[in-house]
Amino acid sequence: MDELGAGIAQSRRTVALIKSAAVAERERVSRLFAEAAAILQGFQAEVLSFIDEGEATMLGRSQGDLRRQEGQRSRLSRARRNLGQVPEADSVSFLQELLELRLALEEGCGPGPGPPRELSFTKSSQAVQVVRDGLASACTSQWEQLQGLGSDEDGLQKPGTEADAESQDPESANSLESEAPRDYFLKFAYIVDLDSDTADKFLQLFGTKGVKRVLCPINYPESPTRFTHCEQVLGEGALDRGTYYWEVEIIEGWVSVGVMAEDFSPQEPYDRGRLGRNAHSCCLQWNGRSFSVWFHGLELLLPHPFSPTVGICLEYADRALAFYAVRDGKMSLLRRLKTSRARRSGTPASPVDPFQSRLDSHFAGLFTHRLKPAFFLESVDAHLQIGPLKKSCISVLKRR
Structure with missing residues (x-):
């Protein structure tokens, strides 16, 4: 009975601890959800205000033209009516009305300016759609991670456990890993030049x-390879064998960098044509808060902090694409995309990773195409520069 009494006391303390922890966690979660809702509401207010301001500005001009044309038509109608009512013998009145009609005609009665070629606020829905997609993907990813944690302490998976060791099997690694110096990658340096014939009309090229x-469209010549629904541009030349390495400097805004199949249609709609949202491309995205990788419409959030310079290494022989943070000549692996090897018999199964499952199913098919470096500028004023592959620090641009 003494032993049972001690056990009961311990169990009661455990029950109380679980209940108090659950109450505290509910409060924290509720507070975080409230903060997230406040952020979304603030963003909604800003976007709606942006639409209202754009509408008011453009309506002011268009309604002014409308009132001017209606006034001209009214004066002409009145002058014509008055002229028709003048008696034939009253030459003085006839000349006066004729002069009035002439003055009305001299004001001009041609059509006003046509509708604007671009409404500045019509890109708002695309920006909100990007936020919605990112939020939905983040919620799905985090929910799957929560479900995989298990309900007891013994089932919690911590970094560095067997599951991580499985994903970092040395047999699946090669020389292009995070510990390699930057000079090693420079042996595979590839000079990327942007192809102006692929640039969307809302992208301004600098060399x-x-x-x-940019907000105002650029009058590029017609081209069958030009993107029409996504603010994207490709690099010149297509890659189909060997290893290639290039670097990109993120100057401002939401930017995605990666590769896209040469034969992918640039006329695809926005939801399927964006980099990483189809089976013909993949990318690393910076959304202003965090890095993530996209492939075939699925996103995987990365825990790494922002790095203005990103290195991209395409390995055709290994059918892999790796993204690195480059800083002061040091390389830090963000993520290496590659299909996983078949599990050896007798090896325990690890929790299912939806993103890796998508890679295992479709990623190898990407390498059956010739690939091009690809860039997607998601936010207004987004800006990037292809870095010069020097051995010294490549950050040569002054940031705002």
Whole structure:
């Protein structure tokens, strides 16, 4: 009975601890959800205000033209009516009305300016759609991680456990890993030049190395390879064998960098044509808060902090694409995309990773195409520069 009494006391303390921890966690979660809702509401208010301001500005001009044309038509109608009512013998009145009609005609009665070629606020829905997609993907990813944690302490998976060791099997690694110095990658340096015939009309190119997203469309010549629904641009030349390495400097905004199949249609709609949202491309995205990788419409959030310079290494022989943070000549692996090897018999199964499952199913098919470096500028004023592959620090641009 003494032993049972001690056990009961311990169990009661455990029950109380679980209940108090659950209450505290509910409060924290509720507070975080409230903060997230406040952020979304603030963003909604800003976007709606942006639409209202754009509408008011454009309506002011268009309604002014409308009132001017209606006033001209009214004066002409009145002058014509008055002229028709003048008696034939009253030459003085006839000349006066004729002069009035002439003055009305001299004001001009041609059509006003046509509708604007681009409404500045019509890109708002695309920005909100990007936020919605990112939120939905993040919620799905985090929920799957929560479900995989288990309900007891013994089942909790911690970094560095067998599951991580399985994913970092040395047999699946090669020389292009995070501990390799930057000089090693420079042996595979590939000079990327932007192809102006692929640039969307809302992208302004600076030579062949820089690109920025703008509000006003640029009058590019017609081209069958030009993107029409996504603010994207490709690099010149197509890659189909060997190893290639290039670097990109993120100057401002939401930017995605990666590769895209040469034969992918640039006329695909926005939801399927964006980099990483189809089976013909994949990318690393910086969304202003965090890095993530996209492939075939699925996103995987990465825990790494922002790095303005990103290295991309395409390995055709290994059918792999790796992204690195480059800082002061040091390489830090963000993520290496590659199909996993078949599990050896007798090896325990690890929790299912939806993103890796998507890679295992479709990623190898990407390498059956010739690939091109690809860039997607998601936010207004997004700006990137293809870095010069020097051995010294490549950050040569002054940031705002």
